[in-house]
Every structure is written in C-alpha cells, then in structure tokens.
Amino acid sequence: MYTNNCVINTVCRNILFRSSIYMQRRWKSKKVHWSVLAKKKYPVDKALEHFDDFYKTVFGRKWPSIRLALLSPHKYCAVINNFGDSDTVVSDLQNIGAMNIRTLFELEKENIKTKKNEERRRRDLEKIFKLDRKLEQMAITKQQEEFESLYPHRESSEGTSVSADILNRSSSDTSHGISDNINREDDAESNRDGMSQKSLQSSLREAEFDSHRLIDPASGLSAGALYEYVPATRLKGMEDWIVESQHYGYYRKDTDFPVCVESDNDFIFPVHLQVLLFERGNISSFPSPKRGSTDVLNYYLMDGASLLPVLALGVNPGDRVLDMCAAPGGKSLLILQTLFPARLVCNDVRESRTNRIHAVIKQYLYNDDMWKNQLFITQRDGRDIDECDVYNKILVDVPCTTDRHSLHENDNNIFKPGRTKERLQIPEMQAELLSHALKLVQPGGTVVYSTCSLSPIQNDGVVHMALRKVWEETDIQVIVKDMTAALEPIECVYKLGHDLGLKYGHLVLPFIPCNFGPLYFCKLVRTK
Structure with a gap:
C-alpha cells in the first residue's frame, strides 16, 4: 500500500512539473524598456530632421559646419552689472583670459580704417x-x-x-x-x-x-569743363530704388511695393556697457556669477550674439524704450546697463514669462524705489499695446523656433507634436508684432527686429511681410538700415552670414571657434 502511494505521488509530481513547464508565459516588455526608448522620436530629433531638410537647401555647403556648432556646447559672454562690484569683477575675469568686447571692437575699427x-x-x-x-x-x-x-x-x-x-x-x-x-x-x-x-x-x-x-x-572734355564740374551725390528720381533680389518662394509675390534701404556706417558701443568674452577659438567658460557687496549678482551670462540687437537699437540718454517681448529679461538688463534710458517698459504676454523678468530684475538691481519711475514690467500681448508716439526705441525680440534650444531640450520644445499648429503660425504672429511696433514708434524712432532662428521665413521673410502690411494699411514711411559696413569690426568676434541672399537684416551663424547664435536682427527707422 505504501509503495502504491509513493508511485502515485511521483506520477503526480511529474505531471505538475511538466504542466509547470508547458504553462510558462513570456512577459512582454513594457513601453519604458530601453529598446522602445531607443526607437522613440523626441522633439529634438524632429527638430534636427526638419533643420536638415530645410536649412541644407538654404545654407548649402555651410550647413554641416553650422549643424555641428548647433549641436556643440554654447558660448556665452558676461554682462558686467554696474550695480555690483564691477571693477573687481572685470579684473578677476580678465585674469582668467576674458577680454572686453568694446576694446576689441575699437581696435578692429582702427585697423579697418587704416587698411x-x-x-x-x-x-x-x-x-x-x-x-x-x-x-x-x-x-x-x-x-x-x-x-x-x-x-x-x-x-x-x-x-x-x-x-x-x-x-x-x-x-x-x-x-x-x-x-x-x-x-x-x-x-x-x-x-x-x-x-x-x-x-x-x-x-x-x-x-x-x-x-x-x-x-x-x-x-x-575741354579746359572749360573743369570749371563746370559739379559732383553728383545721387541720381534724381532714383532715391527709393533698390535691386529686388529673388526672395524665398512663399514671399516672392510680395515684391510690388517700394522699399528704401540706406547704409548705416556707425555702430556705437555705450561707454558704461561692459561685456566680457573669450576670444575666438578659446572655449573656456565663465564661472557662475556670485553676489557682491551690494547683494546683487555681479554679471549676467547670455549668448554673445544677443548683444547686437541692443547695440543696433542705439539707445541714447533720455530715450523711452519698449522691450515688446522681454522675457527672460537679458536684453532689458543690457539696455539698463547702458544707464541711458529715461523709461524702459519690459513687456511679455504670459504671467510665467513676466515672472522671469521680475526674477532677473530682483537679482541684478537693488533699491526698487530708485527704479519705480524708470522701469516698468507689463503683461500684455504686444499687438494690443496702444501707447502711440510714446516710445522712440522699440526692441521686438519675437518668439521663434529657438533653433539651438529646439536641438537640446525636449521640455517646452516647439517641435512637440501638440505644438505643430503653433509653430506653423509663428511667422504670421511675428509679422503682426513687428508691423504694430512700426506703428507705435515715434517718427524718427528706431525699431529693431530679432530672432534666434536661422529660418529665412522668420527673418527676412517676416520683415518683408511687416513692411508690406504697413505700406498697405498706413502712410507710414520706413527705412531699412543696411549695417554691413558698421558690422565689419565685429567680425573679429562673430561669424556673420554673407552671400545668403539676405535683403534686410544680418545673421550671426553658429561657428565652433565662436559658437554664438544663431541670431538675426534688422534695424528699421520710421521717417514719417
């Protein structure tokens, strides 16, 4: 009896063992498995695909170099805070190899003049x-x-x-x-x-x-002709004539209105503005800023190319300045560091963005009572500002595809699937902001339009759309300032885009030895 029970138990165990073998299940990989993540396309990947497809046709052989620079570490400059320990900080940064960009500009300007x-x-x-x-x-x-x-x-x-x-x-x-x-x-x-x-x-x-x-x-010519010689400075009837170059496809049909372009040969660097950077080829980085004896940070780190739109604005003592899309506040801080504006309004459309402006102001300026009649932070859509003839300088640093950010950060990336419609509507919004700024600025005032994008549609294309809009809707007259000659001295620091078909503005290209940008800016002056 005992033997039979043993046999039965052995058979049962064998059956259960075999059943356990045949009943094994293979668990499927979850969606967070590394193999799934490796195949997933993120916004940064979509941005790179878009740029490879679009910018290769725009920049041709220059695109591989630009692409490499965009994917490489960013280069910054240090804007010295005049309300901190400025002299000590300048000396400390120069000891680690930083150079004053104004000194470089002035030396290069003299060299160019001599040549x-x-x-x-x-x-x-x-x-x-x-x-x-x-x-x-x-x-x-x-x-x-x-x-x-x-x-x-x-x-x-x-x-x-x-x-x-x-x-x-x-x-x-x-x-x-x-x-x-x-x-x-x-x-x-x-x-x-x-x-x-x-x-x-x-x-x-x-x-x-x-x-x-x-x-x-x-x-x-006879000898008498020598006494009749009068130099001609311009041809009568040709004052507003310019060569209409072939524009990018979408805007080609909009070339049937007059555009006046004049040369601007001067690029003034405010004496109180101190900006330090490392020379071309030096990839050193600045240490994090610290608070000084006045309990404010001693310098502000920003893309070196962001300096150019502020310099192009040409802020003078007593100017009333509007920074229409001011967040995060770096360019507004630059304007304040010139010590020139009698009034500066920093505006942006969302509360989260104006909070960033407040944070920058709090970190770099002390004694709020000193600025209460000079500095204002507002939250409005730039297209709804109705203060006509109040400002004589307006900076329109519009929201854009922010090319470098789009290749490095998935958070808040304009190439997210849910933001496709928003991305496609960017040029229209940019043109509306710029055209409204041209209507707001006083006659004789200056408007500078800027983006941190390489896109010809968001750059020259938007300027063209805005000029056409102003021409159709108003009797305002605008002159585009060609700053090619004025920008020659800065090419010792920046890589400027030449022979790209730019009609209105100027473009700073990312370049490994001086990896600033991208940044586009265009200077416009309202004459009537």
Whole structure:
C-alpha cells in the first residue's frame, strides 16, 4: 500500500512539473524598456530632421559646419552689472583670459580704417600713374604729328621715316639731357644731405594729393569743363530704388511695393556697457556669477550674439524704450546697463514669462524705489499695446523656433507634436508684432527686429511681410538700415552670414571657434 502511494505521488509530481513547464508565459516588455526608448522620436530629433531638410537647401555647403556648432556646447559672454562690484569683477575675469568686447571692437575699427585708407591711396596712385602715361603718350603723338607736318614723309636708308628718326633722336637727346640734369641735381642733393634721393613712386606714396578732380584726357572734355564740374551725390528720381533680389518662394509675390534701404556706417558701443568674452577659438567658460557687496549678482551670462540687437537699437540718454517681448529679461538688463534710458517698459504676454523678468530684475538691481519711475514690467500681448508716439526705441525680440534650444531640450520644445499648429503660425504672429511696433514708434524712432532662428521665413521673410502690411494699411514711411559696413569690426568676434541672399537684416551663424547664435536682427527707422 505504501509503495502504491509513493508511485502515485511521483506520477503526480511529474505531471505538475511538466504542466509547470508547458504553462510558462513570456512577459512582454513594457513601453519604458530601453529598446522602445531607443526607437522613440523626441522633439529634438524632429527638430534636427526638419533643420536638415530645410536649412541644407538654404545654407548649402555651410550647413554641416553650422549643424555641428548647433549641436556643440554654447558660448556665452558676461554682462558686467554696474550695480555690483564691477571693477573687481572685470579684473578677476580678465585674469582668467576674458577680454572686453568694446576694446576689441575699437581696435578692429582702427585697423579697418587704416587698411581702407591705404587701399584708397593705392588706387588713387594707380589712377594718377595711368593718367600720366596717357598724357605722356598724347604728348609724344602730338610731337610726332608736328614733326611730320614740318618734314616731308621720306624713307631713310634704314627703312624708317626721316621725321620719325628726327623725333626719336630729339626725344632721346631731350630725355638724356633731362636725365643728366636730374642725376646731377640728385647727386648734389645727396652729397649735400648725405642721404640717397627717394624714387618718384616712393615720394608719391608719402605726398598729399587730391584725386577728386582728376579728368581723363581721353574723355574729350575741354579746359572749360573743369570749371563746370559739379559732383553728383545721387541720381534724381532714383532715391527709393533698390535691386529686388529673388526672395524665398512663399514671399516672392510680395515684391510690388517700394522699399528704401540706406547704409548705416556707425555702430556705437555705450561707454558704461561692459561685456566680457573669450576670444575666438578659446572655449573656456565663465564661472557662475556670485553676489557682491551690494547683494546683487555681479554679471549676467547670455549668448554673445544677443548683444547686437541692443547695440543696433542705439539707445541714447533720455530715450523711452519698449522691450515688446522681454522675457527672460537679458536684453532689458543690457539696455539698463547702458544707464541711458529715461523709461524702459519690459513687456511679455504670459504671467510665467513676466515672472522671469521680475526674477532677473530682483537679482541684478537693488533699491526698487530708485527704479519705480524708470522701469516698468507689463503683461500684455504686444499687438494690443496702444501707447502711440510714446516710445522712440522699440526692441521686438519675437518668439521663434529657438533653433539651438529646439536641438537640446525636449521640455517646452516647439517641435512637440501638440505644438505643430503653433509653430506653423509663428511667422504670421511675428509679422503682426513687428508691423504694430512700426506703428507705435515715434517718427524718427528706431525699431529693431530679432530672432534666434536661422529660418529665412522668420527673418527676412517676416520683415518683408511687416513692411508690406504697413505700406498697405498706413502712410507710414520706413527705412531699412543696411549695417554691413558698421558690422565689419565685429567680425573679429562673430561669424556673420554673407552671400545668403539676405535683403534686410544680418545673421550671426553658429561657428565652433565662436559658437554664438544663431541670431538675426534688422534695424528699421520710421521717417514719417
């Protein structure tokens, strides 16, 4: 009986064991498994795909370099807080290799001025030498004609004309006589001074001369024409004419209205504004700012390219400034550090964004009572501001795709699936903000439009849309300032985009040795 029970128990255990083998289940991977996460596309991935597809067609061979810089660590500058321990902080940062950007600009400006003067002088000298050769050839030709009129045209035994032989001998004798006299005078002068005589060309390089009234004899002008010469500064009827370059597809049809573009050759750096950065190729980073003796932070770290829209705004003492889209507050702080504005209004559309402005102001300014009549923080949609003829300077740093942020942060990324409609409507919103700013600013006032995007649609395209909107709806006249010449000195620090078809503004390109930007800005002046 016992044996039978053992056998039964053994058989039951075998059946249960086999059942347990056959009943095993394979648990499926959860959605957070690494293999699933590796295949998932995040907003940063979608942003990179979009940029690769779009910007490659815009920038061509420059795009791989720009792409690498966008994906590399960002480079910052330090805006010194004039309300902190500024002198001590500047000295400390210079000791670790930082340089004052105003000093760099001024040195580069002098170098460019010297090179341009040398180049202008060289061209003028070449023009003088060419005219001298023409005059000499004309004199020889005239002399030959006089000899031919005095002597009959007869062939000499050598096969040349007699008049030519006489002319050649006369010219040779004359030149030898003049040469001998010059040599004797040069020798006497050299012996008298103990120095060798300088050549004519070397003397001309140091001489003062005026090339503005040079007349080419080949043009056939009479001597009386010299007294009738009046320099023309512009062609009548062509004041507002500009070359209409081919625009990006979506805006190509909007080129049927006048646009006035004028050169702006000056780029003033306010004396009280101190901004330090590391020179091109130096990838060092600044330490985190600390509070000083006045209990405010000593400097503010920001993208170095963000300095340019504020400088382009050209804030002067007593100006009334509106920062229409001010959050997080870095550019507003820059404007305050110039110590120029009599009134600064920092505006943004959401409470969360105005809270960020309040935080920056609290960290960098002390004694709130001192600013109560000068600094104001408001929360409104920039398109609803109705204070006409109050501001003479308006900064329109609009919300955009923020290209660098879109490639590094998934939070608050404009390329999230739920924000597609918002992203597609960005250019329209930007154009409305800019056109409204042009209506708000006083006649003679300046508006600077800026983005941190490489998109030609959000940059030149939006400026074009806003100018057209203002032209259609109002009688306001706007001049676009071409700052190409003014920006030459800053190219020792920034990488500017050239030959990109830009029609209105200027673009700072990300570049590994000076990895600022991207940043686009355009300066506009309302004249009426």
